[in-house]
Each structure stands twice: as C-alpha cells, then as structure tokens.
Amino acid sequence: MTRPALIGDIGGTNARFALVTPGAFEPRDILSLPCADYPGLVEAVTDYLARVGATAESAPREACLAFACPIHGDRVSMTNNAWSFSRAEAQHDLGLTRFKAINDFTAQALGVPHVADGDLVTIQSGESDAQTTRLVIGPGTGLGVAGLYPGRHAWVVLPTEGGHVTFAPTDEREQNLLRHFRNRYGRVSVERILSGQGLYDLYLAHCSLKGANPRCHDPAEVTEAAASGDGMARDTLLRFLKILGDVCGDAALMLGARGGVYLCGGILPRLVDWLPRSSFCEAFAAKGRLSGYTAAIPVQLVTAAWPGLLGAAEALHNEEVE
Numbered sequence: 001m002t003r004p005a006l007i008g009d010i011g012g013t014n015a016r017f018a019l020v021t022p023g024a025f026e027p028r029d030i031l032s033l034p035c036a037d038y039p040g041l042v043e044a045v046t047d048y049l050a051r052v053g054a055t056a057e058s059a060p061r062e063a064c065l066a067f068a069c070p071i072h073g074d075r076v077s078m079t080n081n082a083w084s085f086s087r088a089e090a091q092h093d094l095g096l097t098r099f100k101a102i103n104d105f106t107a108q109a110l111g112v113p114h115v116a117d118g119d120l121v122t123i124q125s126g127e128s129d130a131q132t133t134r135l136v137i138g139p140g141t142g143l144g145v146a147g148l149y150p151g152r153h154a155w156v157v158l159p160t161e162g163g164h165v166t167f168a169p170t171d172e173r174e175q176n177l178l179r180h181f182r183n184r185y186g187r188v189s190v191e192r193i194l195s196g197q198g199l200y201d202l203y204l205a206h207c208s209l210k211g212a213n214p215r216c217h218d219p220a221e222v223t224e225a226a227a228s229g230d231g232m233a234r235d236t237l238l239r240f241l242k243i244l245g246d247v248c249g250d251a252a253l254m255l256g257a258r259g260g261v262y263l264c265g266g267i268l269p270r271l272v273d274w275l276p277r278s279s280f281c282e283a284f285a286a287k288g289r290l291s292g293y294t295a296a297i298p299v300q301l302v303t304a305a306w307p308g309l310l311g312a313a314e315a316l317h318n319e320e321v322e
Helices: 041-051 087-093 104-114 172-185 196-210 219-227 231-255 280-285 288-295 307-316
Strands: 005-010 014-020 028-034 062-067 075-077 084-086 098-103 120-124 134-139 143-150 155-159 261-263 299-302
Touching (some): 005 041, 014 307, 062 104, 062 307, 084 087, 098 104, 104 143, 104 155, 104 307, 120 261, 120 280, 134 196, 134 231, 143 231, 172 231, 196 219, 196 231, 219 231, 231 261, 280 288
Parallel strands (some): 005 062
Antiparallel strands (some): 014 028, 075 084, 120 299, 134 143, 143 155
16 A cells, blocks of 8 residues: 655644655645644644544654744744754654755745646746746735756756845835835835735835825735725725836846746736736846846746645755755
C-alpha cells in the first residue's frame, strides 16, 4: 500500500490540509481548519488525519507544509497566530520520515506550473518564453513577490521582498496620495497600498483628499460599494489596480520575466471583472524605452482555489527546495 503524503498551506487564520499521492499534484481530502481551534501544528495535523480516516497503517510519512511567515532554521513562529514549533520535534511527534516547511508564497510560486488552463484568466496577451523567469505576484495580507525559473531538473523559486520597494507615483493624484501616506508612515512601500489593509487605507486617503466622510469600514465594503456604484470606492479600486499594474511592470523588468506574469492571492480573483475596466495593462506596459518589452509579456490571473497546495506537492520532492 502506497501511503499518501501530507501537504498544507497555513495562514494566520486557517490551516488548509490535503493528501496527495507521491509523485502526483492533485490534492484530495482538502479541509480548512481554524488555527485558533488548536494550540499548535501537531494538534491540527492530528485532528485533520483523524477527520479523513487515516490510520496508523495509512498515515503519511512525508509532509510539505507552507507557512505565512519567514522560514529560517529549526523554529517556525507564525506571524499572525500563536503557533510556534520546532521542525524537528514536529517531525518526530507526527512520525514523519520527511518534513519540509516552506514559505507560503514559495508554495504559491511553485504551484503556478501545475495550475490548469481553466483556472487562468488572460489579462494581457503575449508570447511567453518558456526558458526564462516567470513573475508570481499577489496582494493579500501583504504583497508577495517571487520569481520562478525553469532549472535543469526542477523549478527554482527566486524569493524576494519586492513588496517592500518604495512606492513611486506616476501622476499628480499619486503625488498627493504619497504625501498622505508619508505623513502616516514615513517611508511608503508598495505593500502599504497593494494589500488588503492597503486597499482600505487607499480608500481613506481618497476620502481625506476629497474632504468626504468615509462610508466603508473595511476592504470588503470598499469592493462592495464600488460594485454598487459608489464613486469614491470605484475610484479607489481603479487606482489600486492601476498602481498594481505599475508595480507588476517594474517587477517584470527587474526579473526579466519574459516567461509571463501570474497574478495570485486572495484579493484579485474577486476583482476579475474590474481588471479589464482598469488601467492595469496600460500601467504595466508604460515603461518608456522598454514599453515594447513589457507590452509583449503575457499576464494571467490565477483563479485556482488551492495553488499553495499544488506548490507544496511540487516542493515535497523538488531538490531545489530545502
């Protein structure tokens, strides 16, 4: 009997677990468990395995789990929940012969080659060069940015902290927005705008600059109000996507991402109808003497429900991933 492997994508709020046949990438028995219900990782995994009917004879001996926090050394401490554990102790307690812990955006990037064509929405057409770097980028709690390169034997992830580059305004409105954000934060990174909280802060900045009272109280309300015809919320959403286009184009230039740009994360699939109505593509391509370069790069939106799980399955036996 071939034992399945355990894969997971664990954020600040939910831990998503699944099983996968070794050598395959299609997750099964997917469950999302609230992190707050468990004191730590071992307890969450143990409950998951009990829920899916794993026995001592069928329980996984290999696991790759992605975490929304930095991964360095033996200890993993979650950024947005209380879980903190030793990788070696967790491996022992769960009876694993192999245990890989990777960053969640590394998993997002590694999942991209395994996303089905039906889970990709073309935002900008272009010609992909399969032998060059791909850019994987997505706003969520923060702004994740990674490169993905086709190595000789396996996919190689180029992790970055690209979300923390300096915001560069390109018109008078953005100059005013920069002054607003600078008064609040000092230095302004692109993540201050291109994230869930950033979307709401951008809305508040628009209200402040126009002398209007905010009607929305969180990012979800901003997108709902925009869909209902609220002008302030609509302007905010369109500006958010325009700035995203600027940043994606810059990142594509820096990585030489002629292999394509893949937009992912929890926010953008909900904005799939807004992207074509925004200035995303114009901003992405508007790079002066290199505008022809960026205009030729294909841009696709990843709408797959579990790209992080696909990436964890890839990472399990990918020798380029420690």
